[in-house]
Amino acid sequence: MRRYLTEHPWKIIEEGFDPERQKSSESLFSLGNGHMGQRANFEETYSGQSLQGHYIAGIYYPDKTRVGWWKNGYPEYFAKVLNAPSWIGLKITLNDQVLDLNLLNIRSFNRTLDMHEGVLYRSFEVEFGGGEIVKVSTERFLSIARQELGCINYSLKLLRGTGNCTVEFYLDGDIRNEDANYDEKFWEPVGAQTEGSFGVLTSKTKKTGFVVSTGMSTKVLLNHQLVDIAPTKGINKNRISLSYRLDLNESDTMSLVKLASVFTSRDHPIDKLSDLALDMCKKANVIGYAELKNEQVLAWAEKWKTSDIVIEGDVSAQQGIRFSVFQLNQTYSGHDPRLNIGPKGFTGEKYGGSTYWDTEAYCLPFFLNTAGPDIAKNLLIYRYKHLEKAIENAAKLGFRNGAALFPMVTMDGEECHNEWEITFEEIHRNGAIVYAIYNYIKHTNDIQYMDDYGLEVVIAVARFWVQRAHLSQEKGKFVILGVTGPNEYENNVNNNWYTNYIAAWSLTYAVENLELLKERNFARYQELSDQLQLQLPKEPNSWAEVAQQMYLPENKKLGVFVQQEGYMDKEQIMAADLPESDRPINQNWSWDRILRSCFIKQADVLQGLYFFEDHFDLETLRRNFEFYEPRTVHESSLSPSIHVILASKLGMKEKAYELYHRTARLDLDDYNNEVHEGCHTTSMAGSWLAVVEGFGGMRIINSRLHFNPSLPDLWESLKFIIRFRSRIIGMTIQTNDTTIELLEGESISVFLKGKEVSLSESR
């Protein structure tokens, strides 16, 4: 863990420049607007260590897989999000010396991400070789109001000296992914053009053939007066530039405005792209930077209205949760059901920007509560659209009869991951996809979703589980062999309790919902039965049988569920007893040692107890928590949040608070020493859960909202807003007092610490 940034309720602040931290800060200060994202790379030249990253949602490349030893069933390709043509570049020279923070003497440096505004600020003073001193102040944002627009306002004041200054505004299509399995380039040039102070570069991805036109508008002001000179053009197939040259005297301020548009063939006809990109730049130029920024601030204010969480008395906790909410809102706006949420959002290349079960298990409740059911529904529809591929995927692995195995990692429904222990074995993801449907309907009461989409998925998953389990003659129970649970520090285990439990639950859920549909909508029931060639009643009967007879390993003596068979044979060491130098174990221990240890990467049995809390009594939860948490090293970003929620429920306030910091400030404090690769965007939804379900104690039980708040001692108050069945509800929790307000919607009664409270809209 490294404290480096300044604590502030609304801002992320870096004071002073540390080149060793540049890649980390590039991640942390990333911008995004749902359509695209941009790491906090410098506009001007920077010759030091940097991970260049501009990502466009849904633009990917199927990189040829790289494996040690090919195994049957491995996918040929790994779809990954691409570093897209760069739009931010400004090459600035003063008296022929390049402005480059890696080479010049830095007198001061400040980088600030204003989360309230959604604007990245930077200012610094540098001294050039000839003694010239300049002060640079920059602003940058990706417009929420106009998703295809990015804006830069870059001002340079000459504090000492005089000189000739050249400024090259450029667009660069000659870019690479750091994560390229065979060092290939993924883009090829299509066209480049300039028109006055405007330019457009068009590039195409190899194989997938996505076309992107990137436009720029360029403007130079001297002491706030437009410099009316024609730029020098530089055009080659992969790069265009517009250069200006001007003389600066001491105290002169040069301002550069660069407005860039990014249009893709995902949204527009290919032959219109470059025109659209150009037009957007011209239009934005007319609107002007100030007004565009104003739009941005207003748009973010709108987002914060329904998603802000206010913590008083603990700036560090406040900053962490706002950062989480900010990043989630930057990543996914829910306007496009073809998109999903990559584990690193738009902040890095790692994990390929693809969809994992994080979406269903962690992100869905955040968007349900802050953005509303329509947005959240698109996350379910995304998987529904991939059902056909999931059935193909299962068929490749030998499953029949319309069984579906949703991919572990995907961009377009096709499985991308290729480690057998994950790809083929981490099948619990199939359960999370059903759980998300259950969770969505529990929250929204949108039963129609089940009829129209949900049940098809639920049945296809049931058909998978019923084949994947088999009756052990030895045990007289159904077993599921050879799996990897959520705790990926165990591979290829038998009867992982979590997997078996969620499989059994999914099967029961399928049986029940098929029955409910029959009662509710017989026509649709018949239609679906025909369409899926359901064998009735044989198939649901077999689902019920497997569910009822599922083997669920348990240690009766200790009163705990057993993570998987053989777990109790392990050397039982507590995480707290590990030497500090061994942690994180995934960076210090060989893989086999991790595998045979008792250490748990992230909630596994406890993930099940979190999902199905209402199936167990409090003492069972407590015994399992007290058994498993001390064995958990929390080396997955998804781990601490679930433990916060359970600890909070169990009244373990200190444990909850300690783990809250680990989730909400995971990236800000770089607990896992890896933020240079990007932020843990999906797990930020876990931070939201930790606050709302953990400290807020929110639950939906039998269609009713419950709150059992329990604030950390340090916190004076906690305020958050949730949506529930067409209502917006505001919570204000203080140590001894909780206020619940109905901000929008019809009257409703909810439960506060078990007592029913009636709510009506105040005005």
Next chain:
Amino acid sequence: MRRYLTEHPWKIIEEGFDPERQKSSESLFSLGNGHMGQRANFEETYSGQSLQGHYIAGIYYPDKTRVGWWKNGYPEYFAKVLNAPSWIGLKITLNDQVLDLNLLNIRSFNRTLDMHEGVLYRSFEVEFGGGEIVKVSTERFLSIARQELGCINYSLKLLRGTGNCTVEFYLDGDIRNEDANYDEKFWEPVGAQTEGSFGVLTSKTKKTGFVVSTGMSTKVLLNHQLVDIAPTKGINKNRISLSYRLDLNESDTMSLVKLASVFTSRDHPIDKLSDLALDMCKKANVIGYAELKNEQVLAWAEKWKTSDIVIEGDVSAQQGIRFSVFQLNQTYSGHDPRLNIGPKGFTGEKYGGSTYWDTEAYCLPFFLNTAGPDIAKNLLIYRYKHLEKAIENAAKLGFRNGAALFPMVTMDGEECHNEWEITFEEIHRNGAIVYAIYNYIKHTNDIQYMDDYGLEVVIAVARFWVQRAHLSQEKGKFVILGVTGPNEYENNVNNNWYTNYIAAWSLTYAVENLELLKERNFARYQELSDQLQLQLPKEPNSWAEVAQQMYLPENKKLGVFVQQEGYMDKEQIMAADLPESDRPINQNWSWDRILRSCFIKQADVLQGLYFFEDHFDLETLRRNFEFYEPRTVHESSLSPSIHVILASKLGMKEKAYELYHRTARLDLDDYNNEVHEGCHTTSMAGSWLAVVEGFGGMRIINSRLHFNPSLPDLWESLKFIIRFRSRIIGMTIQTNDTTIELLEGESISVFLKGKEVSLSESR
């Protein structure tokens, strides 16, 4: 399985040319002489599918590893044997048309490997585009008498037409490995020179810096008269050529003699290499092809004298076993303790040409019995020399106190493999290395080896096992978690019976031998204790404790040992009930399906029963064999042989005979559909074991030789020769009569079917 080759007791014969089979035949007709090997690539141009392969023992390259997802502990490099500069090339044109079997009309084709002579013959007739017909007859061998020499005699008779013929003799350093992780070239040019009809090309491997000088002597004869013309030289940094041009009339015969030398910096000073290569060519040229071939035939006769196996009544079986013995003798001559036996010998690139546990478990007894203890001892010394690296390897995985983990795959002691489930988990190999010491001493009574070398290895391995096992509180026994047994169709299992058994045995063996050394040679005992900082008696006591308390899974109801925990939970299906279209399952099933099935790749529990047969009664062997063999798919080349031996002991003659063909003719009949990648050289030692220990029933029990022969019904007789404690013994087994002859050495008595028989040398 594909029958394609002609059966013959001494020859491998291919009649007619099938380009689809070319790569397979290139493997099967490979030549080797212990120093180097050469696939049966054509000398003349061939533009069809081919895997070019010339391999030099001990010349390797550490190719950068390729993995899907890096795991701590993975080695950075995979040392692999290299396709070395090519020495065989002859480019022949007739009337400007290239002689290329891929382009010309083939009238006849025969390829014959004469195993008795160690010479590869080829003859074919082709028709050129202009109607010219030529008949080509070639001979090639790698000299056993002069290991740095390869010889080609290539004759071309013009059966129809006349024409101008050009012949380019060349050496080519511009070569690649097909198995190169990042398509890199592994060689760089050093120098090239010619002198009259001689030439030398010198090349160097990247990174490892091995230097190889390849020399050639060229000679052209027309109708058996030397053609005395000066060749045209072609020299570039990676290739040299000497070209001759002559006019041929109908019925003319042109003969080309190419003698090539291969000298390496492994054996000679770098600055002498090219001179040595040149001198060898000149000398060989003076000796002449006929005499060199004569030497070859005599040298092979010498090898066959002590290693031939004669089977009468079954040509197919005879051909299979001679092919096995031939390939083993081609691969390893035992003159260099730095060398070992790669799984494919010199016949292909797959598996990197590195050393596996095949050497200890399969090859050692072959060389002990046919080549003698000094040769076999070099195989043990090879591992002894790697002890330091094995200790480093274990330290990387977290083991201390001089514990050694020998690598799964290695060239120079460094671990090369990088799949966690094999590299880190297939630790039973450590047991085989101790077993080989035990086996060697059992066979030779060379107890001095234990004092000088063996015990250091035995103790280092004991120190590994004692740390790798731990006491399960649940079981009150020592357990070994997270391993892969010999059956690689199970990964990361707990308490693999074979691993636990051989671990316990190794520990006991260490305790006993430390005690024996103390009694036998106290000074050495003390020296070793000091050197290894042995804690006495604490360490051996702990070894004994772990050995005694080792958990060995067993199913008492069925009376069988259980392959690993959880095995009995699997769906119990017999291999015979698998649809033919599913086999081999490793080509038709996804990896997860294989893993969770009950199917066994190769002997696992049965490997242990084979090694430790004398620890178990016959009924235990029978029950386990009858349980496991029907679940075994024999998809490892190492599988059938062990089952032949056990089946033979159990009187299951039909099963033994069926599986014998699968081992001895595995490559000739291409059972696994993969011989194009190379032959299964190490498993050929299993064929030898199948004959001698299986049908011959040879065992060493309490230092005495036993034979319990049991011939397949078809066989009229079986003859083989073994070495035992300075004696050479000849066996002739007929259905109702067995003759045992002492061919060399002092009188000895042996047991034939339990009855003692005294043997004295006949002359």
